[in-house]
Amino acid sequence: MVARPFGIPVYISPYWLVFAVVLVVMYATGAEANLASTSSRYIVAAAFVLLLYVSVLVHELAHCVVARGFGLPVRRVLLYPLGGYSEIEQEPSSPGREALISGAGPVVSLALAGIGYELAKVVPAGLAHQLIAQLFVANLIVGIFNLLPGLPLDGGRIFRAGVWKITGRPVAATITAAWAGRVLAVALVGWALLAQRSSSILWLWLLVIAGFIWIQSTQAIRAARIRDRLPGVSARALARRAIPVPASTPLAEAVRRAQAAGAQALVIVDHENTPTAVVSEASVQATPEERRPWIEVGALARTLSPEMVLSADLSGMNLIMAVQQAPASEYLLIEPSGQVFGVLAAADLDHAFTGV
Numbered sequence: 009m010v011a012r013p014f015g016i017p018v019y020i021s022p023y024w025l026v027f028a029v030v031l032v033v034m035y036a037t038g039a040e041a042n043l044a045s046t047s048s049r050y051i052v053a054a055a056f057v058l059l060l061y062v063s064v065l066v067h068e069l070a071h072c073v074v075a076r077g078f079g080l081p082v083r084r085v086l087l088y089p090l091g092g093y094s095e096i097e098q099e100p101s102s103p104g105r106e107a108l109i110s111g112a113g114p115v116v117s118l119a120l121a122g123i124g125y126e127l128a129k130v131v132p133a134g135l136a137h138q139l140i141a142q143l144f145v146a147n148l149i150v151g152i153f154n155l156l157p158g159l160p161l162d163g164g165r166i167f168r169a170g171v172w173k174i175t176g177r178p179v180a181a182t183i184t185a186a187w188a189g190r191v192l193a194v195a196l197v198g199w200a201l202l203a204q205r206s207s208s209i210l211w212l213w214l215l216v217i218a219g220f221i222w223i224q225s226t227q228a229i230r231a232a233r234i235r236d237r238l239p240g241v242s243a244r245a246l247a248r249r250a251i252p253v254p255a256s257t258p259l260a261e262a263v264r265r266a267q268a269a270g271a272q273a274l275v276i277v278d279h280e281n282t283p284t285a286v287v288s289e290a291s292v293q294a295t296p297e298e299r300r301p302w303i304e305v306g307a308l309a310r311t312l313s314p315e316m317v318l319s320a321d322l323s324g325m326n327l328i329m330a331v332q333q334a335p336a337s338e339y340l341l342i343e344p345s346g347q348v349f350g351v352l353a354a355a356d357l358d359h360a361f362t363g364v
Contacts, residue, residue, distance in 0.1 A: 013065075017085070020087045021089065023088065023089050032056075063147050066116055067117050070113045071112050081096070081097045081098065082097070103173035109165075115151075120147040121147035125144045156192055159228045161189070179232045189221050193222040196215075200215045239324050242323035243318060246360060248352070248356070249271040250271055251271045251273075254279075255305065256304050258304065259292065259295060259304070262287070283312060283317075283340055285311045286309060286316070315330075316338075317339070318339050318341055320349040331354065340352075
């Protein structure tokens with residue numbers, strides 16, 4: 009963390025420094041040599057890159073301030089080579105709030121561009137004038153580009169808010185805006201191919217941005233589809249039937265008992281028949297048949313922590329949050345009475361969301 013403006017933690021990606029150096033060199037070598045010495049041009053180039061990322065930070069903070077004004081918690085702002093990202097922990101509750109939060113960043117960028125334009129009018133020609141002019145252009149491009157209607161850009165979120173308002177279906181709105189982002193990525197690739205002959209730097213830059221937009225929009229589609237399945241996912245429906253076995257039971261015998269009972273999971277119990285561990289299915293499958301009679305089933309089990317014992321009534325986001333507290337391959341499900349209901353396999357939960 010490098011700062012906490014408005015109490016919002018700001019982090020910088022480790023790749024940012026490398027990219028910043030590249031930008032400094034590109035800007036300095038592109039400056040007019042007859043305006044100043046080489047050392048002066050590098051100083052101004054470094055100032056330009058620094059001010060550019062300060063502008064990006066202000067852009068992201070605008071999102072955060074508006075989001076907090078609506079009572080949404082903000083985790084942090086991350087600056088990375090291609091720009092910035094505001095981690096807002098909750099979705100806005102209405103399309104209007106979504107549009108206002110998303111539009112705040114481009115509005116600020118365009119305002120900074122306006123300030124730079126006015127300053128450029130009064131600053132005499134030279135490197136200082138060039139710096140201000142470049143900042144004007146950079147903020148103008150950032151503001152306008154972010155208004156393009158495709159996720160993950162701010163304009164894509166505004167577009168999503170509009171579709172959400174019209175259809176009343178936020179998931180469908182996300183998928184629509186994400187596909188618009190894919191179309192935008194393809195358009196940028198086309199632009200890159202046209203620009204390849206005139207500027208290799210612009211060609212490469214457009215391809216990088218297009219790849220980033222495609223990846224982010226694809227992830228948005230996947231996340232939206234998972235969120236659409238969320239309400240119908242319940243621990244009770246995904247539970248595997250389990251049988252209790254002592255830890256000293258040979259693995260071959262434990263598997264035989266499970267197959268005879270039609271069970272798909274094994275729970276280790278103590279002498280009082282209290283569950284103490286859950287056998288790892290992956291470990292069982294990895295054990296050769298000829299070794300199973302000589303291995304105690306307890307050697308393939310994970311001791312139950314309190315976070316691994318879940319209510320069979322959990323569903324939706326409550327189930328996801330419970331699983332995230334203690335990542336594991338299997339969880340013990342119990343009834344409200346305390347009776348064992350079954351075992352929840354993380355693989356089954358993943359399949360319910362992804363369909364894979």
